[in-house]
Amino acid sequence: MAKKITILIVDDEESVRDSLNNWFLEDGYQVECAENAKKALQLIESTHYDIILADIKMPGMDGLEMLRRIKALKKEAIVIVMTAFATVDTAVMALKDGAYDYVTKPFDPDDLSHLIRNATKQITLSQENEILKIKVGSLENIEDLIGNSEAMRKVLKQVESVAQSNSSVIITGESGTGKELIARAIHSNSSRKYYPLVSVHCGALSESLLESELFGHEKGAFTGAIYNRKGRFEMADSGTIFLDEIATISSKMQIELLRVLETKSFVRVGGNKEISSDFRVICATNRDLKSMVEQGIFREDLYYRLNVVNITVPPLRDRIEDISLLVDYFIKKYCTTMNKQMITIDEAALRRMEAHPFPGNIRELENMIERAIVIGNGKKITLKDLPFGKDMIDNSIESLDDFEKTFIRQILNKYSWNISRTAKALKVDRVTLYNKIRKYDLKPDE
């Protein structure tokens, strides 16, 4: 049941207090009365009232002075002032001092109902706003990005420092590393956080669709354009636009995008009116944009416009120490959403996961945990719940040499090609490892 709206009536005339009290009780409000400003202020100090309805002309402290004191005590208080002697001056003064509204006694029953209904709506909106602010604040806290590894800590530090600026950001990283999550964290920690974060998956749309999606269109611009439609740049006004898979956009779109980024204005498809929008751009890609520029596939001027700050999200195999944290996180997430009892993972299963290269990165790990919770016994995730059976063996491996090559490469990548650490992990000496690297022609960029 919704909380009752509380109203405090402040008037020196008993008949007015009684009438209002009666009227509001019949409307289902919770009402209290005070016969003077002094008593009202005492009540307000100790109790919260949603609406305060106060007479201006009262013996002792008048309603306007009381209004100022209430506002000093509680800035957000909704105070409606009433008077039987209406003058424009007092009305203006009351509104300047923060009164929500000003009414002249006696008023029509409908006016009173409207007044309270509007004030109630204002209260509900303020409350919703507060709740949403808290929700938005807690939605993508930097602390919520899972990772304690050196590599991830570096990323989080970058997110934190870049969030407050207005610079364009390119987030690079393999598929499934959480690039969109990083974009959300940047937005949620920026001054634009109360405005929208608009995501566009450029790779999923054809050139013409992407154009209409980004810039919007006017009615009749093309077959099927039966309404005027705002584009994503327009929707992102005061907020952030996140362009995922930016490397996939055509050269025509690259030119148009560059123009929008330079002028922060554009024209809807089929329209002729210039529309301005204040947005911040964050892009993401799993491709090497720099080499695309060198190959002439991606415009250099656009690259430099976008690449003010570059954040590289490390693949999961480069932050093995984060796997246990991520496993815990996804176990909690899926046990909660599936309404299952919290479970754990056994040591052998976790070790096996840490040895897995995770080509699909966090997305792959998440799916693995979700599957394990669905098919598992509901107590503990064990090796048999994980998809590391024979179907996981790489089909291209047909010899012992192939297997050795793949395995050494995996461990080398795991230790970022640190020869000493890799040799130690493989329990061979450094010379043997160098020989194997030479034999299999292994290279760091493979």
Added chain:
Amino acid sequence: MTSQNITIISFGYFEKHFLEKIGEAVKQEFNYPVNIKESHIDLSEFFDPARRQYNGNKLLKTVDDISIPGSLKTIGLFSVDLFIPILTYIFGQAYLNGRSGIASRYRLSNESYGMPADEDLMLTRLIKEVVHELGHTFGLIHCHVPDCVMRSSAYVEDIDQKGHSLCIRCRSEFGAVQ
């Protein structure tokens, strides 16, 4: 059911069939026997010369002070223009969860709005107003269901739009206090 009843007191002249119809509707809605009485009071002491209206708060108190043996709730019917200090007019009022209410037919008649008289329409409106005020005495507050008689009415058109009975929710609330 107890032997208590609901008393309708007419102050001033009301046609007998009017009062009987109101009584029947009240009995049907609240399932209490209805006792219809006539009374006379000097209305001049309730008249406010500045507003040229009658003080609803004082009239309600007067009705509340009348002691009628066996009467659970009392509603006073008037034919004068009622006001309360903060409002320009009222159709009626009651003590929430109390014993008494008042209603006036003054602003319920078409003639008050420069339209031809319609006795049936006025009776329908008065029945709704009486049931509404009695509803308050049984603890019912204003209801948002468009058809419910407990919906708040600022204008006579609002009264015409709503029904003359309690909605399911108000009825169950009424049942709960019995």
